[in-house]
Amino acid sequence: MKYYSVRNNLETFYEAARGKRVILFGTGDLAYQLLNNLSIDISCICDDNAELWGTKLYGIDIVSPDILSRDTNTIILNARHRVWSALKIIHTFGDFPVYTGRVLLDDFLSQTATLLFDNKDKLDEVHNMLFDDISKKIFSELVYVNMAGGLDFSDLLIMGDHVYISLDRFRDSPPANEILIDCGAYDGDSAMEFIRVYGNSLQKIYAFEPCEHSFKAFEKNVRRWQENLKYLPEIIIRPEGLNDKTEACFFNTTESCRSASYIAGRRPAHHMFNAGSRDGWNYDRGTIQTVRLDDVIPADEKITIIKMDIEGAEQKALLGAKRIITTHKPRLAICIYHRGDDYFRIPLLLKKFVPEYNFAVRHHKKSRTESVLYAWV
Numbered sequence: 178m179k180y181y182s183v184r185n186n187l188e189t190f191y192e193a194a195r196g197k198r199v200i201l202f203g204t205g206d207l208a209y210q211l212l213n214n215l216s217i218d219i220s221c222i223c224d225d226n227a228e229l230w231g232t233k234l235y236g237i238d239i240v241s242p243d244i245l246s247r248d249t250n251t252i253i254l255n256a257r258h259r260v261w262s263a264l265k266i267i268h269t270f271g272d273f274p275v276y277t278g279r280v281l282l283d284d285f286l287s288q289t290a291t292l293l294f295d296n297k298d299k300l301d302e303v304h305n306m307l308f309d310d311i312s313k314k315i316f317s318e319l320v321y322v323n324m325a326g327g328l329d330f331s332d333l334l335i336m337g338d339h340v341y342i343s344l345d346r347f348r349d350s351p352p353a354n355e356i357l358i359d360c361g362a363y364d365g366d367s368a369m370e371f372i373r374v375y376g377n378s379l380q381k382i383y384a385f386e387p388c389e390h391s392f393k394a395f396e397k398n399v400r401r402w403q404e405n406l407k408y409l410p411e412i413i414i415r416p417e418g419l420n421d422k423t424e425a426c427f428f429n430t431t432e433s434c435r436s437a438s439y440i441a442g443r444r445p446a447h448h449m450f451n452a453g454s455r456d457g458w459n460y461d462r463g464t465i466q467t468v469r470l471d472d473v474i475p476a477d478e479k480i481t482i483i484k485m486d487i488e489g490a491e492q493k494a495l496l497g498a499k500r501i502i503t504t505h506k507p508r509l510a511i512c513i514y515h516r517g518d519d520y521f522r523i524p525l526l527l528k529k530f531v532p533e534y535n536f537a538v539r540h541h542k543k544s545r546t547e548s549v550l551y552a553w554v
Contacts, residue, residue: 178297178300178301178304178317178320179317179321180293180294180297180320180321180324181290181294181321181324181325182272182274182275183274183275183276183294184290184291184294184295185276185277185280185281185286185287185290185291185294185324185325185326186280186281186287186288186290186291187215187281187287189276189291190252190254190276190281191216191217193252193274193276194217194252196250197250197251197252198220198248198250198251198252199217199218199219199220199251199252199253199254200219200220200221200222200223200244200245200251200252200253200254201219201221201222201223201237201253201254201256202222202223202224202242202253202254202255202256202257202263202266202267202275203222203223203224203255203256203257203263203278204222204224204226204229204234204239204256205256205257205258207256207257207258207278207279207282208222208234208256208278209234210278210282211254211256211278211281211282212234212235212237214282215254215281217254219237219254220251221237221238221239221240221244222234222237222238222239222240223239223240223241223242223244223245224239224240224242225241225242225266227241242266242267242270243270245267245270245271245273246270246271249271251273252273252274252275252276253267253273253274253275253276254275254276254278254281255267255275255276255277255278256278257278258279258328259328260277260279260325260326260327260328261327261329263275264325277290277325277326279326280325280326286323286326288517289323289516289517290323290324290325290326290517291517292516292517292518293320293323293324293517293520294324296518296521299521299522299525300320300520300521302521302525303316303520303521303524303525303536304316304317306524306528306536307536307537307538308347308535308536308537309537311335311537312536312537312538312539315333315538315539315540316520316538318330318332318333319333319514319520319538319540319548320520322545323517323520323545328544328545329543330540330542330543330544330545331543333540334540334541334542334543335539338539338541339370339541340367340510340539340541340547340549341367341370341371341484341510341549342370342371342374343510343539343541343549343551344482344508344509344510344551344553345374346537347535347537347551347553348508348553351378352375352378352379352481353378354378354380354479354481355375355378355379355380355481355482356380356381356382356383356478356479356480356481356482357371357379357381357382357383357480357481357482357483357484358382358383358384358385358470358474358480358482358483358484358498358501358507359371359382359383359384359385359484360385360419360470360483360484360485360486360487360494361385361386361484361485361486361487361488362384362385362386362391362395362414363386363388363391363394363395364391364394364395364398365384365394365395365398365399367484367486368382368384368395368412369398369402371482371484372402372406372409372410376408377408377410379410380410380411381410381411381412381413381478382410382411382412382413383413383415383474384412384413384414384415385414385415385417385418385419386414386415386416387416387417387418387428387438387440387465387466387467388428388430388438389416389430390430391438392414392416395414396414399412399414415473416465416466417465417466417467417468417473418440418465418466418467418468418487418490419467419468419469419470419485419487419490419493419494419497419498420440420467420468420469420490420493420494420497421469421493421494421496421497422467422469422497423466423467423468423469423472424466424467425464425465425466425467426440426441426464426465426466426467427440427441427462427463427464428440428441428462428463428464428465429441429461429462430461430463431461438488439487439488439489439490440465440467440487440488440489440490441462468497469497469498470494470497470498470501471497471498471499471500471501472497474501476500479505480501480505480507481505481507481508482507482508482509482510483498483501483502483507483508483509483510483511484509484510484511485509485510485511485512486512487512488515489515489516489519491511491512491513491515491519491523492516492518492519492522492523492526495511495523495526495527495530496526499530502527502530502531503530503531506531506533506534506554508551508552508553509527509534509550509551509552509553510549510550510551511523511527511549511550511551511552512547512548512549512550513538513548513549513550514545514546514547514548520548523550524536524550524552527550527552531552531554533554534552534553534554535552535553535554536550536551536552537550537551537552538550538551539551
């Protein structure tokens, strides 16, 4: 596994900056944000745009990156959104510590990068557990890009792979008598994909969706499917969230993106995801009931597939499904990108539950979302 060279958070950045020159790289909008929000003296600003050399930003000189070749007692604060192109330029002049501005300004990205940096031994363990070389490459890159604060994950996409359904790449036999638990069912979009692919091999779906608007949309879609489809499995939609115990929890919802509604406290703060935030999406907070899957799924129901995308509540939900997983050993498609520790805690937990599980990792979007851990026996 390769790892980004610095612990990308404000505390470490401030400690590293003591007694050293701090050079800001880049002059775009992120540079303004960093200069306005960080309590640090900037020695100068480097940019590869020659037209800016000799000018100033907030009274700070803008100079050529050539200055980096003349000073080794330096740390770099990367003010470019395109992290990789900036690193390529910077590292032609030396192996400088480079802190990523967009990570330092975002609690979610910073916490993710820090958790990954501090748990390299567990990440190595997960990497060694993975079934195929493609998974090992994707997992390694996911960790590195999240530590560095990169934006583009398009190199990790595999043509023909479909989120959750990619699990079928690892089966030896066609589906039969399938019973799916769809955790984070939204409006039924992923349930419909399973129905489309599995046909009458899919006998039943237990769907859990605590967002009231999405729940009603799913019910409406089921009525439409009943009118238009020749075959439809039994579908049981439940309005609870999932947990490792039965309790009421605060729940944040937004009109801007219903699928990103989440149980409060289940994922780190993010400038886009704070209840009442002025930035990005505005969330309203309500209360939902949460349950354990082990308590609400009948003990004699042989679950064959669990799909889980529940915005940071995956670890708790899996703990609440221990009986189902250890007894029936269902195939799993579990999102691992909502929390920094999901990348190692979820696979290690599942390996403890079912030592014979095989694991693969796939990434399904150009952005940082939709990283999925697949498990099967």
